[in-house]
Amino acid sequence: MSTSLDRLIYMANQIARNLATDADPVAATAHHIRRFWDPRMRAMILDHLTAGGQGLDPVARDALLAMQGSA
Template identity: 55%
Template structure:
C-alpha cells in the first residue's frame, strides 16, 4: 500500500471481503462505509474507484446514489 487513495481502496475492499457472507454484501458494505467514514474519504473513492473489488465498487455506487 502506498498513498492515501490506495489505502482507502484497500480499506473498502477489506470491508467488502469481510462482509461477503452477509445476505446483501453490497448493502452491508455501503452501510458500513457510510457509518464510519469521513465524507472526504468517501468522496475520494467516488472520484476514482480504480482497484475496487466488484462488491466494494457496487457499494460505492449505492453511496453515490445516496448522495444525489
C-alpha cells in the first residue's frame, strides 16, 4: 500500500467515525467524500475498495460502496 493510499484510508475511516452519530452515517460519509474530496482521491479510494478495501472501517466501506453504486 502506498503512503497516499494509507492516508486516504485513514481519512475515510476518520470521517466515518466523526459522522457516526448522524441519522445516516453511511450517507453522511458518502456525501462528505463526494463533496470535499478531489476526484483523484475519490478514484484512488474507490479503486482500493474494488481491490478488497483492506483497512476500511464498516461505515467507510459501506459509504464507498454506495458511492460506487451511484456513480
